Amino acid sequence: MRRTMLKTTLAALAVTTGLVAPALSQELRMAIWSANEAHLALFNEIADEFEASHPGVTVTYDSLAFEGYVTTLTTQIAGGNPPDLAWLFDTTAPDFMAAGALYPLTDTFAKTEGYDIADFPPATLTAWSRDGVQYLYPFSTSPFGVFVNNDMVKAAGAKTPAELIAAGEWTWDNAIATAATVAATGKQGLVVRDFDFKIWENLAEIYAGWGAHPWSEDTKSCAFNSQEMVDAMTFIHDAIFVKKAMPGPGVSADFFAGDAAMTTTQISRASLLPKDDKAFDWDLVPLPSGPIGEYAWVGRAGIGVLANGKNPELAAEFLAFFSSKDNVAKLARFFPPARQSLLTADVLSAANPLLTKEQIETVVIRGVATGQSTQQVPNFAQLQQTVRAGLDGLWQPEADIPGVLNTLCDRLNPLLAAN
Template identity: 25%
Template structure:
């Protein structure tokens, strides 16, 4: 079985593109052209941003925003790098904190401190500090975070009721998760299937108990919950630290979901139907993912679903998922771009995007309002995301982190689906990622 590994845009190519950047002043006056905003997302997510843009344009006569839609995260990174190198960058882009460091390190992103200080709309004290801090680089606020999400466990309430399995609750443990996922892995007659694919070859699952991607961002909160660390120094990392006892245990437990228990879909099954689609189609009982899935899941009509917090080892810990509006230093439409950023980050803008289901608002008051906690819109238990905020930790923003994540995904994917030896997995991750850390820049 061949596992396809995801490779990032090479660091050399990206550095070459960014070295050519036209990062001049870009001017402060509107050129009369629309503000160009580069984003990526599923159709439902893009629909949320169109809703925001339409509201802005109606509220601000004469203002125009052009949404540039990348197909996925890698396409967004490549488009941004190419457009910057070509001297025609978008005015704004929306990016996760884990990926913006490569652009911050090259001076592509416009610092916002002066504009924030002069704003009558935005007060940094209104926003969750953990999200704001994730977008500080060299003591400057480079981007404004629209959301402060974390991982949660989405689950099919209808299936839980049908199979008579208790729904997950706050404080549940990893062992509880494994037990529940085992009980929810069923054949086409609704009977529990225990064990790996080989053991149950005659009874392939019609429903899998759990979906979780084998990635660093999924592994990190499990390691932290056990008391371990992902890297040696979160501020200036030089290596992964998955060789510690806590990290080894968490990694082994993640791999065992497939290798020992068979509760997650096989490699071939994931290639045929990704986990999010499998959940949408009622063939996945639980899915570990972030808030961004909500807009897609609100299209579900065939069953009831909700969210539960992550399982706990020693202590509850979440991993930060946060995307921010960033202005390019080469923008020729900065004043108009800033006006849209102010609106998008204002209470009004945050309420609009929160109502679509896309975000856990970074604006504290909006996050506690019906715009986010609407009891008439699933998930019923959106409070789970707010309860997690005090526990969330950010992953490193070292400029080479996207490469490290992509490298790790391929190796962890092989481990989960091929059963590679744990010691070999940890050694390979360490050996191949160290040069990436060495090339990285930190804010």
Template identity: 35%
Template sequence: MSTRLRCLLAASAVALTAACGVGDQAGSNTVTMTVWTSNQAQLDLLNRLADDFSAQHDGADVRIQSVPQADYTTKISVRLAGGDAPDLGWLGAPDAVGMAASGQLADVGPALRNDPEYRFDDFVPAAFTNWRGGDAVYGVPFSTSPFFVIYNKDAFATANLPEPAELAARGDWTWDRLAGLARDLQPSLPRGHFVFQSNEGSVYGPLPVSWPTLDPLLRAHGAGFYDPQTKRCTLDSPAAAEAVGTFHRMAFDDRTAVPPGAQADFYAGNAAMTITQLSRLSQLEGAEFDYGIAPLPGGPGGQPHVTGQAGLVVFEQAPHKELATELLKYLTSEKAVRELAEFYPPARTSVLADAPEIYRDSRLSEQAVKDILVPGITEGHAFQYPRTWPEIKTTAQPVFDQLWSPGADVGSVLGRLCGEVGPLLKQAE
């Protein structure tokens, strides 16, 4: 049985090395993996899988290091810059795209494709949107989590209004319908409450955390940030202006969406509706209201299915790259994915076939699992981050922030934004 250390990364790579014995002190059969979860049940599962891997690989020592999510990318970057790279770790899609472009991630494609038992073709193809570059594979999604709408059933019942799930069943669940429903519902809510809260209440913050709300909104209107084929910014289109304008009117004219500076939290009961993911439903613990689940609203562009992703990567500087690649393969194998699916929605079709059983005890009904969760993964698309995303988000942010004022001309601001990021998108070719 391997000896495993559960280390909490300290404020610096130096402190981590001293406290946890990583870097040069690790032996030739030691592989280190960074994660951002501090959930004990998740860590217990990861450590049990690490024990299984160790037993199959001559007692290899797997060290799982937990880093607070707020500091995760910064601390990993510091370690990479300081020559103290972990062997493998979790990354969010936008960070992975940037690191792959700068040569910091290893290509694990040959190892995955050349192992027939791994069954690389078992994954939903769209799941690799942000994890491939040509034939190279820079990571494997361990969590492909669809976005959907959750709402306060009690609020709709009190106002005698149809619920979003009812409207979806009738084919009448669109952003325009949501905006109209919000205007009807708002007068019945207590002062300081709002109908709609953006995902995590973050739409006015940094550009990357705005996309869980804005990407579904744009897709529903047949619009998007850019065309991945031509590398041209498309936010200057009338459809994009109408999409973002819908939210802008809700926030500043109708006052039905939480406006900048206001505080509201769906899970605390002071917003009637929000966009969320499966992992966020744990926040319903202790909620004093009944809730319902509905798909993302549609629009002129159809019914969007949008996912957020995190993947497992091997770092190019990994001291034990071959062993790390074997661990990545093991943790994303069908067997491991089936166990990890309890916490992280899978992208393997063989595991998704058993989703109703896997999520039997979740806060999603069996119908929601079949009609929302599974199609969200099999038909869903993650926002495709261009290779120059780190530069794009820095350049775009000051212009993007101009959207969130009452008198903003949405179309003009989006046009200026395209003017700023257009050259950077061309550089991504």
């Protein structure tokens, strides 16, 4: 906000002193779910460059809370105050496209000099298009890995994940055993970042290792009561309530604040690693192997232009600038690119000085190449809330896991069949 006020004041001063001619004032606002200072600094750098070539244009970012993000965004749209651009989950993008809420981007990208839409593999565009029209830019295709506090693991007398990997023993069973050993010392073991017994879909980082999915391949029926999901949820439940390897309900623990030995999350969180006297010996490793063997899980986010924004044409032009090769190379520091030409160890190493080439190769590049991601399904917002409420019965020590999941499917099947 200070940045915007200062730029506005200086622009007004320049006009009143006759240094420049007055320009038509236009403001673009992008809704995002990050308030990370390092992310915002980079976003603002890109905005500054765009503003420099577009006199009178101001770009601002509206950081909305991650939990409830989509609800806040749809409330703004319904209230007649939509942002010009929005950062969207791949799970909710289909509903926005189907509702006609997004401005088509195909022509804007095609006429932007040097944009090179062919640099995006077709598979990376599918989630963000409808009927052959591109509605969102594939902003991030980011694999999940495990950040590790090696100091904490060693102090507990356990093997580090790197040692387990070298021995061919980096499995979920051994990861939870390590986490439980740390938890016995009074710290927390493993935290699924942003789960907090609310955002259940983040558990996919674990249950995908069992080959489990929330619904059938055609998304017409519930799969929460499949044997794969029952086994995975039993494993998670046991890790929380029996082994005490994961924080239980009501327990807050932040890996980056030194509260836990491990956390599953994406490389964009590397900027949260502590520095100076609070720093610790850390590592980033792939997700442990599950019963299905080695696997990777990828989170996807896109950026679209709201069709009923104040100036969708200008917003689309900014998005094309934001997603140019030069800017995507900068954004790769936090958000692995979908652009094939930039998905290399050299580019990502230059953008991510905190990460080693080995970490980038094993977690990021391999993860993008092989990673699974959330099944897209219509009406996800209602399904999401139904699952969240249905899983509440799971988060207690004596839960009947198959019973809870069967009841959940009884609630989900009519909703899925109606899609």
